[in-house]
Amino acid sequence: MPRASVQERNDATYWREFDRNTLSHSMAHYLMAIDRLRADLGYARTTDVAEMLEVSRGAASMALAQLKKRGWVGEDPNRFLLLTEAGKRITRLVEQNFETLARFFEQVLGAERDVAFxxxxxxxxxxxxxxxxxxxxLMRYLLNDDALSAKVREHMASFKE
Amino acid sequence: MPRASVQERNDATYWREFDRNTLSHSMAHYLMAIDRLRADLGYARTTDVAEMLEVSRGAASMALAQLKKRGWVGEDPNRFLLLTEAGKRITRLVEQNFETLARFFEQVLGAERDVAFxxxxxxxxxxxxxxxxxxxxLMRYLLNDDALSAKVREHMASFKE
DNA sequence: AACAGGTGTTAAGGCTCCTAAACAAGAGGT
DNA sequence: ACCTCTTGTTTAGGAGCCTTAACACCTGTT
Structure with a gap:
């Protein structure tokens, strides 16, 4: 296998893209919390979000103010939280990434569900x-072909040891 | 394909594991910088690390103090930086993860090198x-079998569109 | 009308990790 | 000996994100 090592990264500022990510980890989870609350309860308030993420109401209040300022979260006429169109797009993206990764780790790589999640x-x-x-x-390809899927699973099963 | 959605995460504090990660993003890169400098130049000083990562000397100084306190970084008799055994272990782990992911994204998924990196x-x-x-x-399996490797590559090539 | 609860915001403080700037100490040139 | 450059550390200040605590509001009792 050819090598593509860390050494090849000549651009010294590469590693800082982490900071400059469009969405921080916590912001992503605030967005998903709203999405899930609206699906589960039909509405989402600051307190509900805080409770779901187990942070203080103060923290949720400030985070949501940020997200409103960025145009990803709004309020309906009754002051309940909702995702804007832009907010929905970005939330869906993160949720899809989560789902894809979790299933890949669990179903293809055979990791424990907890670790995968x-x-x-x-x-x-x-x-x-x-x-x-x-x-x-790739997953669709690997998992839809039964023979291939079985071979991959069999190979990955050697990780029990 | 069965679904393993975000909704299944019932433990509300799951998402906070991010914060509690053993190693922060920046700390990981400080460790790798020392490793790479010692390989390239034969030594590593605070200033070299700062330069490589393009942060101020002050920032590097404080980060390295942290890493020394955690027992991952030490100094040789001439006050040059070096990784302790524990430091080497953790650094190697991150480097391997980087290499594996980058090669997976580029060689298996067919992503652009920049994006993959x-x-x-x-x-x-x-x-x-x-x-x-x-x-x-998985990668060893996919890339070592020429026929399989070719099929996967062919399937992933449909992403040109 | 007055009080109690639940809700949302704000303030003060902590931790991480950055910058810029002041400073101490060693190394070499004149 | 003196001056200067490099190196490393410390300090002050900012941004992100958390906590606790104080506060302002609204709403439903009594």
Whole structure:
């Protein structure tokens, strides 16, 4: 296998893209919390979000103010929280990345569900849309072909040891 | 394909594991910078690290103090920086994760090298050792079998559109 | 009308990690 | 000996995100 090592990164500022990510980890989860609350309860208030994420109401209040300022979150006439169109787009993207990664780790790599979820949860908002779509395409290919799928699973099963 | 959605994460504090990661993104890069400098120049000083990562000397000084306190970085008799055994272990882990992810994105998923590197750089320190090893095993399997490798590549090539 | 609860915001403080700037100490040139 | 450059550390200040605590509001009792 050819090597593509860390050494090849000549651009010294490469590693800082982490900071400059469009969406921070916590912001991603605030967005998903609103989405999930609206699906589960039909509405989402600051307090509900705080409770779901287990942060203080103060923290949620300030984070949501940020997200409103960025145009990803709005309020309906009754002052309930909702995602704007832009907010929905970005939330869907992160959720898809989470789902793809978690399923890839669990179903293709054979990782324990907990590990798969924890890893996916940490990486979801960092994977680019392009890479996410590619990974999804690979999974469809690997999992839809029964013979191939079985071979991969068999090979990965050697990880029990 | 069965679904493993975000909704299944019932533990509300799941998402905070991000914060509690053993190694922050920047700390990981300080460790790798020392490793690379010692390989390239034969030594590493605070200033060299600062220069490589393009941060101020002050920032490097404080970050390195942290890493020394955690027992991952030490100094040789001439006050040059070096990785302790524990430091080497953790650094190697992150580097392997980077290499595995970058090659997976580029060679298996067919992503552009820049995108592959950027994504890998952001995710490297967040992928668990277990998942990393599994991914490596999958890649060996996919890339060592020429026929299979070709089929996967062909399928992923549809992403040109 | 007055009080109690639940809700949302704001203020003060902590931790991480950055910058810029002041400073101490060693190394070499004149 | 003196001056200067490089190196490393420290300090002050800012941004992100959290906590606790104080506050302002609204709403439903009583």
């Amino acid at each position: 924890a890893d996916a949860c940490k990486m979801e908002h960092l994977m680019s849309m392009d890479t996410g779509r590619r990974l999804l395409a | 950027a994504d890998a750089c952001k995710m490297e320190h967040l992928m668990s050792m277990d998942t990393g090893r599994r991914l490596l095993a």
